[in-house]
Amino acid sequence: MPRDLSSLFEPRGVVVTGVSSHPGKFGFVTLHNLLSCGYQGEVFAVGRENGTVLDQPVLASIEMLPDGAAELLVVCTPVSANEEILRAAAARGVRAVFVAAGGYSEAGDEGAAAEARLVDVANELDLVLAGPNGQGITSPPVGLCAQIVAPFPPPGRIGVASQSGNFVSAFQNYSKQTEVGISRSVSAGNAAATGIADYLEWFADDPQTTVGLCYLEGLTAGREFFERVREITMRMPVVVVKGGATSGGQLAAASHTGALASNDRIFDGMAQQAGMVRATNIESAFEAAATFATQPLPSGSGVLILTTAGGWGVVTADAVTAHRDLTLVPLPDDLLTAIDKMLPPRWSRNNPVDLAAGETRDTIPELLDMVAGHPDIDSVVQLGLGIQGNTAAMTRRGPFYPGHGLERIVGFHDRQERRYAQAAAAASINHQKPVLVASELAVTQPDNPMVAAVRETDRLCYSSADRAVTALGLLARYAAWRRARL
């Protein structure tokens, strides 16, 4: 049975220890963040100063906590105080503890002994113990921001569990930038009692979470991790980025096999076998998770590329062709015939479907639906949108606007961009296939109406075709792994 972590991520009430009036201290910052992000439960502060902090009365001790009012305890007090705090908190109905405080096993033998005692106390009291030495947890769907750092990401479907707190922040930053939200995040810290596999197991059963995203550096029980994760991945995709991938660690063995057995190669084999989706860096890990969270799984490797014009289609076709998990499908005859009727003869008549700027107002929405609906096509990459919106922006900022009849064309361009973005999402939903929109405007001009409209459909606007292809390839690989085992 997976450990029940609901009192960690959806607590009825939170209490913070170590609260002081110093705005630079962890206790203050945690209290501030808990009170600032929309959490609806009660929040309690415990500290040594009388009076209030952030208008919140400060309780002198945890014994003053109303019984059962807080399920989650966030510990910002130093090591020496914490075993007693855990006992007092459990007596007042606390079920889960996040220990933000450091000074434990990361700090040497004495800290390691204190950490072992903390685990014993938590086990004795049947408390969920997260951390110590972690940055905190968030649950955006319930407005819970129990962490000592920014930012607080928008709510979504990605469950983050990381062995580095700073990469939790990195994923949260990408979430804020892209508006693809997060369901839960946890900085596992020293993971004394609750590890990455525990979080992923709970995420797999969590209705708010549809994909796990984790950063791993080291595993203490690799085999057990493997056995647990391959059960999880049957229910939920898990994206992993592994730190320390280049460390040597060849086995001391007489065999050639041993000489070739680097840590990374074995980790990679383990990850593939367990159905984990391995990304090579933090950005692509987030984008893969964001894609799992917002797109249907492809039912095969076949990709069709749609582009309005230019070299986008060519380089994307190259990327798809070179990708081991994707195939550039030959354009089916019936689609060729149908598209011939929609476009002037200069279009590419092949995959990529390059419109060669021959489209009229309804061409792109109609094409998106038509190609996504075709049985030979498993996913669609749409390129070259945003040009009209970009033109409109230049016109709007120019010296002749308003006037000269420019308002009408600017409005038309902006509306068209929104239609394209909405059509891509609608085609994806109607036909249950991934339809990815990629444009550098996602970062160079995030207020472009196409980019904004893609985000309003709760999807990622990929900042390049390469990145869309990378994410799509990871989806295709996971889908194939899972199909083979169903």
Added chain:
Amino acid sequence: MPTLSEADSRTLVAKSGITVSEWATATDPNSAVDASRAMGFPVAIKLCGNTITHKTERGLVKLSLTSDDDVRVAAETLLAATTPDDGDVELLVSTMARGDREFIAGLVRDPQFGPCVMLGIGGVLAEVFADVAFRLAPLDRLDAHELIEDLGAQAVLGSFRGQPPVNREALIDILCALGALSDDPTIVSIDLNPLIVVDGLPVAVDALVEHT
């Protein structure tokens, strides 16, 4: 870690269903000639013993011998190269497997993940290119299939220089057999290096088992 002789290693892996090239042991040049004649030329002769591991580096492998005289000379040379550290030795005569493609496969025990099966592109540059992949043992046929697909040089598996594609089912058999051998706790590692692809079928022409 102690190792089994090539003869004992071959016997152990063959018992688990792995195809090894035809072989026999001989104690002297005359019996090596008899064994060679019985299996047909050309043959390979190697020095074989419990402590002999890096045979090629020590010049203890004589390949493509085509006559009685070749075999006799090679046998005498190998026996003369024996050092006191080698302990008890004998000669191992085997047929020359003919094929241009080589794989390396094996089993290791990783301190973190336990027993792991490896498959890689073989040959003298195997450790330079390091086109290898791993799966945790034991593996099922699907795991083994995906392990094969993890190799970078997929073209090696197809039709190659007039030879048929590698029989993937046969390769899967070998990988699964290696994985199953991990059940024996006395086995520390296994090398099948190389597996030569003969008419599409991978055949182990050398085996090294490390044991506790």
